[in-house]
Amino acid sequence: MQIKTSYKSAVLLAAAVSLGSGCSTWFSSDFAPPQVQLVDAEVVRARLVEQQFSLRFRIDNPNQHNLPLRGIEYQVELNEIALGQGTSNKWKTVPANGHSFYEVTIYTNLWRQIRDLVRMLETPDQPVNYSLQVRLKSGFLHGKNVDLSHQGSITPGDYLGN
Secondary structure, three states: OOOOOOOOHHHHHHHHHHHHHHHHHHHHOOOHHHHHHEEEEEEEEEOOEEEEEEEEEEEOOOOOOOEEEEEEEEEEEEEOEEEEEEEEEOOOOEEEEEEEEEEEEEEEEOOOOOHHHHHHHHOOOOOOEEEEEEEEEEEEOOEEEEEEEEEEOOHHHHHHOO
8 A cells, every 4th residue: 555655646746747847947047927908898788787708818928938828817907997807817828939819808897988888899999098907927837927908999790700
């Protein structure tokens, strides 16, 4: 019985060391922080007391190693209207020197501003200014948070179908 326990401990230790050594390369001195942009915001459902939006983020990884994500925390404003904030724990890997899209659903109560928001997003050819605060949760064993801020504009119809 003692041999089986030692064997399991050795396997777990070897796995932890191999995963831990890979994590250090993501946050070494040559680590460049990823870039996050809001590329699409779509009204899914708009009712008086609850609105549902689908948000699509593009995450660019400028590093030579894949970037594993354990989730994302975000806060979004559209045309200076606080759309909302949320957390998603979906896992995703952003390829080395590549990008990936991360989609979230946000529920909010904007009954005072809903008319302006729906009107803004129903014209897919008109740009919408946004402000984005993001915390990317990365890594496997020794997670690292990367805080990012981005301002820009999106044209809701530009990324449909991508």
